[in-house]
Amino acid sequence: MRLQPLTVGVSLATNLQPVTADPLVFLNGQAVAIPSWDLQSSAAIGTDLAALSKAGVDTSSWHHVKTSKCTLMGCLINSGVYNETELFYSENLKRVDDRQFSVPWTYRNEYALEPGSGKYFFLRTHGISSRADIFLNGKQVASKTVQAGSFAGEIYNITKLVDKQNTLAIQVHPTSYYHDFALGWVDWNPWPADNGTGVWRDVEVKQTGPVALETLRIVTKIGPTFERLKDPATVTLKARAENLEDNTIFITAHGSVFATFGRKAPITWSKQFTLPPRSVTDIVLETTVSDPAIWWPKQWGEQALYSGTLAITINHTLSDSITQQFGFRSVTSRLNAHEDVTYIVNHVPFQVIGAGYTPNIFLRFDPQKWEAELQYVLDLGFNTIRLEGKNEHPILYDIASRLGIFLMPGWECCDKWESWSYNHDLFLNPPPVWSSADYTIANHSMLHEAAMLQTHPSVLTYLIGSDYWPDDRATPIYLNALKIYDWQTPVIGSASKRGHSPLTGPSGMKMEGPYDWVPPNYWYETDNPRYGSAFGFGSELGAGVGTPTLSSLQKFLSTSDLEDFWRSPSKPLYHMSREGSEFTTREIYHHALVARWGTPTSLEDYLMKSQIMDYEATRAQFEAFAVKWSAKRPATGLIYWMLNNAWPSLHWNIWDYYMKPAGSYYGAKTGARKEHVVYDYVKKEVWIVDRTVNKFYRERQVEIQVLGLDGKVKFESRVNVESLPNGSGRVAGLYGPGALGNLTTEGVFLRLMLRGKNSTVEGNGGEMAVLSRNVYWLSKELDRLRWDKTTWFVTPVEGYANYKDFNKLATAEVTVGVERRREREVVVNLENRATVPAFFVGLELLNKDGNDVLPLTWEDNFVTLWPGEKMSLVAKAVGSGVWQPASVRVGGKNVKQTLVTVY
Missing domain, CATH: 2.60.120.260 (Galactose-binding domain-like)
Incomplete structure (x- = not known):
């Protein structure tokens, strides 16, 4: 055909x-x-x-x-x-x-x-x-x-x-x-x-017969508690049927529910209806699934998907048929005493950990890239992506449903969608007033998106506003359109706390920045909650980082562009934000880099320091929100700004346009680990994080070690703890004189190791498995923030941490061994043979032409090895594209760059 x-x-x-x-x-x-x-x-x-x-x-x-x-x-x-x-x-x-x-x-x-x-x-x-x-x-x-x-x-x-x-x-x-x-x-x-x-x-x-169906809606109802999720579930297939002819038509509506996994027989049933001439009738078919498989976000369980079909026959001849994929899951939300929103997934409180997505600048349709991007999201440990006004195509939701990632679609800010009289942030002021025709367009838009998204289990919520809430005429239009299509997940009035309609109530989300560089301790300033620090639900916030590596920069910057990039911090750069915005330069970032790490001596030196800064910035944000999930005023969610870029950009990304992960990626990946051990910069405390959904405590052991820049141990300790599933707990304080309380030097390294007492490493005689390894570089003093000078996009820093002594680290000798493991995997074995730490060792996989092999995931990257420490890191291909690795390039802050062949 x-x-x-x-x-x-x-x-x-x-x-x-x-x-x-x-x-x-x-x-x-x-x-x-x-x-x-x-x-x-x-x-x-x-x-x-x-x-x-x-x-x-x-x-x-x-x-x-x-x-x-x-x-x-x-x-x-x-x-x-x-x-x-x-x-x-x-x-x-x-x-x-x-x-x-x-x-x-x-x-x-x-x-x-x-x-x-x-x-x-x-x-x-x-x-x-x-x-x-x-x-x-x-x-x-x-x-x-x-x-x-x-x-x-x-x-x-x-x-x-x-x-x-x-x-x-x-x-x-x-x-x-x-x-x-x-x-x-x-x-x-x-x-x-x-x-x-x-x-x-x-x-x-x-094409249809005399009776045509509109979009299929699928309504599900699962057990009322976490313990009763296996109770029989109900599923209802709904669609409006239109009789296109001038005579009464008798139809049979056929329903089918089929599990796309396993070998269970489909559930089929039917019901007769009489349709008057030229009429529209809502067809409703309901059935029960006795032992439903529940759809979970990836980190919490399996992604059980079902297929629902509604077909209309007239005298045994098919007139129309529609099929949609769905899953059994429940999503609700609630406001706590601070009016912060918390999502509840399958009756379990769910901390949203994710970032803001952008499509290609030309809106090019690319499912293969979406698949790779969502694989990256899983590798990072994220569970959610926000689509502000970028609702994309149904296939993106299909991929997300299959992989177990939540999506947060909604309308966008700062243009016609939020052209309200009370929005004073628009470029056009006063904003153009909506006409009656505009409200009709908004209604049709909401009806279509509700119909397109309603059955997808990957849809967490819908934001009918972003920076501002819709007005009193638009709000009921949006809510009614969602109701018409049997919307089952929470509807949020806006992504900020600037105001709300009484029909939606408070959004429970904050949008108070930052969008430009802030130091790691920013996120931990929560005793007197400030702006974007780790409390409540941050709908878009981040330190504005995402510096591409040299191989990516050379693809889109000319020689003079590269010079401006690192030598002219106050000069507007075309590959930053839109011209005229607050984000056209890297001035705030550059000033912090020079103050903390010293004036760069070359482009390569600038990029090394940038990757360290990016890693540190993203790790701190994700770790702080994870730690504060169990706080008195909990951090209920964050959407990092941003996940990716619409075109090659010099900031606001977790990975660059060419799909190459760098410092911001691996910092975020470290900070978003499922089980993890974390350092609180402000209180000098160690915390354990457990983002699983198990209902039992597990025995764990935390190893703490502080190392001087000379490689000598300054403090070490082991603490036995129990993890708190879906929560966090304090392990130890390091503010005493024997740990970090009396630093006399400008810098030390802190390594935190989390081991599992209920699992062992094969061949190590019962040694506990390492679940998490986390290395910090710490200065004697923290960066000092001027909270009273905070703007909508940044909190200034009046005094910087000093990391310049790290530039004086002795050279570390790291041996590198590379081998293939399986068809699309490469293993890199590292060993630090020096008496000092090998700081921030990065790995790049290259093909025979010396170009990056992408997309790929590394088990870990930009690692810091203790003296004598060995580490094996695995690179895996993402997707089904060409995979022809020829060499691995390895280098670090105090490790000379080397190229090793892949055999």
Whole structure:
């Protein structure tokens, strides 16, 4: 079966007929996306869609796009007009002529159908940015006042317009982030020249019989307590059925629930309904699953997925059928006495640990990259990703559901979506007031997103506001739309505490920064809770780090750019945030780096110090929130700002655009470990963290050792403790004179080891297994914060910790052995043969050309080895791409760089 449509038109002057193709759709219940497009600007072809949507138009000079969905810039990249690598180099993106996108563009496709008696056809959009006129076979399907909003999906009955050969033309209009309901970028990065205009989600053609179904909703109910999760569960399949004919129709609705795992037989049942002429009836089918398998986030259990199908037959002939994947799980939320929100998953308090996601700057569809990105999320130990106004495509939620990662979709800040009279932070002030038509678009947008997301177990919540809450007219519109689609997870009014609607109540989330560099002790200043420190639910906050490594920097920065990057801290850099924002320079970060570590002597020296700073910053944030999960005012969640970048960027990421993990990644990975032992910088205390959901305590042992820069032991201790599942507990204080209370030197190393008493390492005679290893570099004095000078994006530092003595470390000799283990794994064996620590040893896996092998995960990286210590680190391929490692590059702060062949 071939599903491709005609994509080659012919000149009207030739009088030739289009070449026929197999039908795009030929089964009732089948929906197929338009697979490709011919694209051209109205400056070249005009705006007569009635003519452009007829057969015979010569499109040989148009751009031919071999994808079902793309913005204008994405399409032009796909068709070879632009090259993404070249666009991202230096300031090339700035040179794209945005005037070409100030006029409408037309997407066109020719395809075949098989119309006939009893067949009905629908055109389904899932959001076009931001407005579009749609014509089919010379007739208008929708105007730009109807097809409006980047997330506003619509369903059009095109039965009377279709023929055997069909021509679809969609004219998209220029998008304004401040005047249209689009998918914008705020200050995250430069804006694309087209402002994201185009068919960025699929446009589908669906065929049905006389009765058509809308989106399938699936409502589940599981046992009322954690102990009763295995009680019989109920599952209800719901969909609105439309009788498309002028006579009464008797139908049979068939339900099916099928476990996608194991070999259990599907549960099937049916029910008869009578549909009056031209009516819409809500079909409801309910059944019981006697022994439900529960869907859990990855760190807590298995990802049991089911498939639900609702089908309509008329006289034993299929009219329509819809299938969705779902899982049995419960998500609720509550506010504590401090009005901080806590999520409850399957009746267990759930601390959200995650980061803010961004799509590609051109919204390019790339499921393979999403798979790799979500594998990284699991490797990091995160459990949640926030999608602020970047709700993406259903397949992202499918991947997340399969892998066990929660997603937090919602609307975005700082543009049309939050153009409220009480929002004084907008670029346009006063903000444009919403019209009645705007509220209609918002309603259609919420209805579509609710329908698209409702069944996915990976959806944790929906944020109907970001920086500000929606007004008194928009709030009930959003809530009613979610109710119509049987929304089952919490709805949050906004991601901040600036205000709220009485219909939603307080959000329970804070948005008080920081977004730029702060020292590690910032997060532990919680006795008198301040701003972003580790209490409550931080919806977006971080130290603004994420410095790419040299191999990545050289891909997108010119020689002069690289010079500015490390030598000119106050100069705006194009690869930071959008021009004009507070984040166009690395000045705050650079000033701290120089004050703490000394003036860089080279680009390589700057990058080494940057990776140390990035590692330290992310580790401290994630560790502090983990420690304070059990505090009197608990840290209920954090969304680190940010997870990734829309294009090659110099900050705000856990991994860079090229999928290369560096300091911020491995710091975050250390800080988010499932079982971990942590140092509190402010109180000089050691804490144990256990993020599992087991209902029993486990015996553990914590080893504490302080080492001078000369490699001599200054303090050591072992403490037997019991872990507190889904919580944290204090192990010991290090503020006494024998530990860290009387430091006379500027720097020491602190190593914390967590061992499990109930498991052993094979071949070590019963030695307890190392569950966590954590090394800190500590200065005599902490960084001193000026809390009274805090702005919305940073808290200034008036006195810096001094790490300059670490620059004087004696050189450490580290031997490196490399071997393959399994087809897509490499093991690197390290041994420090020096009498001093080998500080911040980093590993890079390279191919035969000396380029990074990516994407991959390292078991650990940027490690500090004690004198005589041995360590084996495993690198694993992520995804199914090319895996051809040839060598490993190893180097550290006091370890000379070496290249070792992979055998």
